[in-house]
Amino acid sequence: MNIRELIQESKLPQAEAETLLAFLMAKPREFVIVRQTEKLSLSIIKQFKEAARKRLANWPLAYLIGHKEFYSLDFKVNKNVLVPRPETEMLVEVILKYAKRQKTGLDFLDIGTGSGAIIVTLAHELKKETSALFDASSFLGLDISKPALAVARQNAKVNNLKEKIAFLESNLLQNIPTKSLKNSHLVIAANLPYLTPKQTKEEPSISREPELALTGGPDGLKYYRQLFKQLKKINPSSLFLICEINPEQAGPIKLEAQKIWLSARLKIIKDLSGRKRFLTVERINIHQ
Ligand SMILES: C[S@@+](CC[C@H](N)C(=O)[O-])C[C@H]1O[C@@H](n2cnc3c(N)ncnc32)[C@H](O)[C@@H]1O
Incomplete structure (x- = not known):
């Protein structure tokens, strides 16, 4: 599965999904935006799906990424x-x-x-x-x-x-x-x-x-x-x-x-x- 597919599947707003995935991959958000066809490891996919589930269950994005501006x-x-x-x-x-x-x-x-x-x-x-x-x-x-x-x-x-x-x-x-x-x-x-x-x-x-x-x-x-x-x-x-x-x-x-x-x-x-x-x-x- 690649970045685009995972984000589309998540049902999260695009910007939130990108932020969350970038955080889990320890990359800047620009990386996720530019490298849409990058293949993802099973571990990242699993972590992202769990975080997306929480976000859809009203966990603030800031709690999931651990910080807020x-x-x-x-x-x-x-x-x-x-x-x-x-x-x-x-x-x-x-x-x-x-x-x-x-x-x-x-x-x-x-x-x-x-x-x-x-x-x-x-x-x-x-x-x-x-x-x-x-x-x-x-x-x-x-x-x-x-x-x-x-x-x-x-x-x-x-x-x-x-x-x-x-x-x-x-x-x-x-x-x-x-x-x-x-x-x-x-x-x-x-x-x-x-x-x-x-x-x-x-x-x-x-x-x-x-x-x-x-x-x-x-x-x-x-x-x-x-x-x-x-x-x-x-x-x-x-x-x-x-x-x-x-x-x-x-x-x-x-x-x-x-x-x-x-x-x-x-x-x-x-x-x-x-x-x-x-x-x-x-x-x-x-x-x-
Ligand atoms: C609405 S939050 C505000 C947090 C932060 N000041 C902000 O603006 O993002 C209210 C805070 O008041 C604290 N609080 C609640 N009751 C309190 C009390 N009796 N005495 C002191 N702090 C209290 C809560 O633990 C919480 O951190």
């Missing part, structure tokens, strides 16, 4: 972490824009770091673009999942940021001593689980991703509510928080934030497809 960086992923989504790249952009306007070092927290995509990208971009801010800032990724943190640590290492980014197992902010954050200029990225149980159940394409990364209680806002309460107790020198949400949560999450921060600037930001995707909270502590 995010913000032009390559992230290792496995079944313990959410596959980083393109819409989350905008969350990084919004933070970078805010960070570059600040005059002091910042304390970046990525809550629910998963693969580490957000915190690693932030550190990588700041190191490249504004090294003074990078040097003066700290970076911390938090997750309740130990296996997810192992993946995040690897991604920090691969990107030469092992020394700069710390990772901590924690239920939201629970394991960070509140005192240590009191005088800080906090910048928080939170892409916490925000789906409802119904949404998680009804979407086959996410059925292989960790439940722990998807569902956020009956209305999807359980973790954000908890986080807001924890943050209220900290009262840092300044706070910039961005939360990723689904469009229908824009109103409800804004109300939750208003209950906590009476004088903060709250903003809903739309993603590139015009859907309400992020809440930002910006607050300077005038009592400091």
Whole structure:
């Protein structure tokens, strides 16, 4: 059997089949595209058929090839972490824009770091673009999942940021001593689980991703509510928080934030497809 025949037989979209086969053959995708009549070994055929079966059973392509591109960086992923989504790249952009306007070092927290995509990208971009801010800032990724943190640590290492980014197992902010954050200029990225149980159940394409990364209680806002309460107790020198949400949560999450921060600037930001995707909270502590 040759490359063309195997790909045609697989019923996978052409690009996915090519990527998968190239990965199994340890060749670039161009090789698979150009060498369509190349005969394949039985071992490769067997491996490809098994991988194609999984893909058709909703395993993300990224899990099958072990990595995913995010913000032009390559992230290792496995079944313990959410596959980083393109819409989350905008969350990084919004933070970078805010960070570059600040005059002091910042304390970046990525809550629910998963693969580490957000915190690693932030550190990588700041190191490249504004090294003074990078040097003066700290970076911390938090997750309740130990296996997810192992993946995040690897991604920090691969990107030469092992020394700069710390990772901590924690239920939201629970394991960070509140005192240590009191005088800080906090910048928080939170892409916490925000789906409802119904949404998680009804979407086959996410059925292989960790439940722990998807569902956020009956209305999807359980973790954000908890986080807001924890943050209220900290009262840092300044706070910039961005939360990723689904469009229908824009109103409800804004109300939750208003209950906590009476004088903060709250903003809903739309993603590139015009859907309400992020809440930002910006607050300077005038009592400091
Ligand atoms: C939607 S995923 C986001 C992963 C990654 N930040 C990204 O954007 O690709 C949510 C992450 O939050 C973590 N998580 C769930 N509950 C948590 C909690 N109570 N405290 C900290 N992390 C939590 C999950 O393990 C998962 O890695």
